[in-house]
Each structure stands twice: as structure tokens, then as C-alpha cells.
Amino acid sequence: MAKILVIKHGAFGDVVQVDGALRDIRKHHPGDELVVLTTPPYRSIFERCPHVDRVLTETRPKAREPLRWWCLARMLRGERFDLVYDLQNSSRTSIYRRYILNRAAWVFGERKRGEESALSAFQRQLARAGLDTSHTLEPDIGWMADDVTPILQAGGVTGKYLVLIPGSSTSHPEKRWPYYSTLAAAIANRTDYQVVTVPGPDEIELCRSISATPLFGTNDEVLDWFGLAGVMRGASYVVGNDTGPTHVAACLGKPGLALFGAHASPVRTGLSRANFRAIEADDLKELPMETVLREVLADLRPA
Numbered sequence: 576m577a578k579i580l581v582i583k584h585g586a587f588g589d590v591v592q593v594d595g596a597l598r599d600i601r602k603h604h605p606g607d608e609l610v611v612l613t614t615p616p617y618r619s620i621f622e623r624c625p626h627v628d629r630v631l632t633e634t635r636p637k638a639r640e641p642l643r644w645w646c647l648a649r650m651l652r653g654e655r656f657d658l659v660y661d662l663q664n665s666s667r668t669s670i671y672r673r674y675i676l677n678r679a680a681w682v683f684g685e686r687k688r689g690e691e692s693a694l695s696a697f698q699r700q701l702a703r704a705g706l707d708t709s710h711t712l713e714p715d716i717g718w719m720a721d722d723v724t725p726i727l728q729a730g731g732v733t734g735k736y737l738v739l740i741p742g743s744s745t746s747h748p749e750k751r752w753p754y755y756s757t758l759a760a761a762i763a764n765r766t767d768y769q770v771v772t773v774p775g776p777d778e779i780e781l782c783r784s785i786s787a788t789p790l791f792g793t794n795d796e797v798l799d800w801f802g803l804a805g806v807m808r809g810a811s812y813v814v815g816n817d818t819g820p821t822h823v824a825a826c827l828g829k830p831g832l833a834l835f836g837a838h839a840s841p842v843r844t845g846l847s848r849a850n851f852r853a854i855e856a857d858d859l860k861e862l863p864m865e866t867v868l869r870e871v872l873a874d875l876r877p878a
Contacts, residue, residue, distance in 0.1 A: 577607040577657040580679070581627075582671070583617075584635065584663050587819030589693065590617045591826045592845050593662050594624070594714035596697040600660055601626040603706045610654070620800055625718050635667060648675045658682070662697060692845045714826045716804060723790075723805035726798070730788045736769040737762060737871075738807060738824070739787055740815030742778035750816045752834045754864040758814070759786045761868050766875060773798055773806050773820060812875060813851075814867065817844060825851040832870055834859060 581600060583593050590613070601609055610629045611621045621630045631650065636643035652675065659676055661668045661683040672681050684700030686693070698711040727736075741755035759770045763786060772789045774782035776797050782789040790806055792798050798806065807813065807824045813831035815821030817839055824831050825848050833846045833853040841853035854870060856862040 577604065578655060579604050579607050579609050580612055580651075580654070580656040580659045580676070581609065582612045582659065582661050582663045582668050583621075584612075584614050584665075584667075585617055587617070588822035588844070588846075590620055591716050591719070591819070591822050592693055592714050593697070594626075594716050594826065595694070595710040595712060596660075596662060596701060596708075596714075597624060597626040598710040598715075599701055599706050599708050602710075610656070612651075620719065623718065623801070651675050660701075662700075664696075664700075690840060690842045692842055692847075694845050715828070716823065716826045717808065719801055719823075720804040720808040720827065721801040723798075723802055723809065726790055726792060726802060726806070727809070730771065730790045732769050732771060732788060732790070734769060735767065735811045736771050736809070737766075737875075738810045738813045738815075739770060739772050739785065740813065740818060740820045740824075741772065741781055741785060742775055743816045743818040745777050747838065749836055749838050749859070750818065752816055752859045752862060752867075754862075754867070755814075756785045757864045758867055758871075761864065762871065763787075765868075765872060768811060768875070771806070771810075773803050775820075812871065814871060817841070817846065821846060830874060832867065832874070834862065834867065836862075 608628050611627050612631045613621055615632045618630050618632050621627050633647050656679045659679050659681045664684055682704040684696060686696045694712050698708045701708050739755050739759055743750035762770050770787040772782040772787045774789050774797060792802055803820055804823050808827050810829055813824040813829050815833055817835055821833050825846055828850060830850045833841055835841050835853050835855045836859040837857050841847040847853045
């Protein structure tokens with residue numbers, strides 16, 4: 576039995592997108608041990624992932640932290656990996672390849688310039704190594720979704736619902752479209768869908784300022800990854816910024832709309848999918864609410 580390492584540090588949206596690649600790697604190595612190296616926030620996701628046998632974590636030591644580098648090298652070398660699939664493909668993991676795990680065989684790659692998506696880059700990388708990549712472009716994270724019936728009941732959500740994702744990383748405020756409050760009110764007035772939000776830790780006040788139902792877990796705590804995925808799985812439609820929860824909806828095959836400013840390309844991020852479309856604007860402040868509402872209503876209209 577060979578010992579296989581897959582490296583994926585983050586971020587959240589990138590983590591959920593590797594499901595298809597992991598599925599294809601598992602299919603290619605059915606009897607081998609498949610270990611994922613990630614960062615602590617995503618350990619629980621990979622521990623639940625059905626394609627993975629074991630999870631290791633590291634905190635990406637800085638250049639001036641020699642003791643932490645030594646500990647990382649000792650841990651990785653002690654595993655005696657036979658093969659490494661580098662799905663992070665960063666300057667950091669190139670150091671691992673050259674100096675820490677240089678006795679293992681490596682499958683690594685790089686993104687092409689232009690509009691190549693992360694998923695297409697993974698497919699090219701794995702296909703070059705001889706893998707069947709039939710799942711890589713179609714991640715399916717249904718295994719990540721908890722039953723959230725009690726959460727919906729506690730929030731008074733009894734029928735069809737639509738999820739709005741008004742937040743994003745606080746370090747990227749340019750990713751936040753500012754008109755979710757008026758959009759929520761317009762959807763509530765024009766349709767029979769209930770409108771909900773799933774706030775992250777730094778988005779509670781933002782979500783409570785919107786005319787929508789914020790969903791929380793036990794003791795009014797924010798939902799964990801699996802509760803979030805459960806809410807997305809039950810949604811009829813999702814509208815969100817370029818952020819991890821929007822990727823969750825797309826990787827669950829939900830219909831929806833992603834809102835992009837000039838900060839990134841929806842194709843390159845992987846959010847432009849068959850059921851999940853994107854609207855782009857040079858500046859999200861200049862994207863009118865009426866434009867987004869028109870697209871949402873058109874998608875919700877019965878065929």
C-alpha cells in the first residue's frame with residue numbers, strides 16, 4: 576500500500592472546490608492511504624470528506640520561525656510519503672517539494688494566465704499524471720451538508736427559501752455588493768420565497784440590517800461549515816458575493832447568481848458554472864439593485 580499526500584491549505588472556497596479532484600485521486604489509488612495536508616480551520620471538512628483517510632494540519636511557518644519549520648519537516652518526513660499531489664501549487668509548497676519531501680514523487684502544476692479556472696488547472700494537472708479526471712470539473716459536496724430542519728424551524732422558515740450572502744472577508748470590502756437590503760425587500764414583495772441569510776462571525780450585524788431571516792445554530796451561534804452547507808442544500812436559489820459560502824452553493828449544484836466587481840474573474844475563481852451565473856461590474860457600487868433583481872426574477876420564473 577502506497578502512502579499518498581494531497582496538499583490543500585485553503586481558502587474556504589478553494590477547499591470545497593477540490594472535492595472532484597480528490598474523488599478522482601481516490602479512484603486512481605483505491606487501495607492506498609490518502610492523507611490531506613491543510614490548515615487548522617479546514618481540518619473538520621477534510622475529516623468528513625469520504626475520499627480521505629487521514630488529515631494533517633500545519634500553520635504555514637514564516638521565514639523567521641526556524642523551529643516551526645523544523646517541526647513541520649520532521650512531521651512530513653516521518654510520514655514517508657510515496658507520492659504528493661500538490662493542489663495548492665504555491666511558492667510555499669514548492670519549498671516542500673525541493674527541500675522537505677524531495678524523496679517523494681510529485682504531481683504539481685500551475686495556472687495558465689488568462690481565464691483558466693482553478694478546476695480546469697486541476698484537471699490539466701491530474702490528466703498529465705495519467706488520471707481519469709471525470710469528476711474534477713464537477714465537485715459535489717453533498718457529504719458536507721447536515722440536516723438543518725430544526726434550524727429552519729427555529730427561524731420560522733416553512734416553505735421555499737432563497738439565501739442571500741451579503742458578506743465576504745473583512746480584508747476585501749470591495750467584494751461586498753452594498754444593496755442586499757433593498758434586494759431582500761424587493762424579492763419578498765415580488766415572490767413567495769422566504770429570504771434568509773447565514774451570517775459568519777463578523778457578519779451578524781450586517782445580516783440583521785437586511786430584511787431577511789438570519790439563521791443561527793444552538794444558543795444563537797453562527798452555523799458551522801456543515802450547517803451552512805445544509806442551509807444551502809435546501810435553498811431554491813442563492814445570491815452571493817465572491818466568497819466561500821457562495822462556492823458552497825455552486826458546489827452543491829444550486830442555481831444562483833454571483834456578483835463580481837473588478838477584483839476577480841468569475842471564470843477564474845470557478846464560480847461561473849452551469850447553474851450558477853455571474854454578473855460583473857467595474858465597481859459593485861455601480862451595479863444597480865434593479866439589474867440584480869431582474870436577473871433573479873427571470874431565473875425564478877417557471878419555465
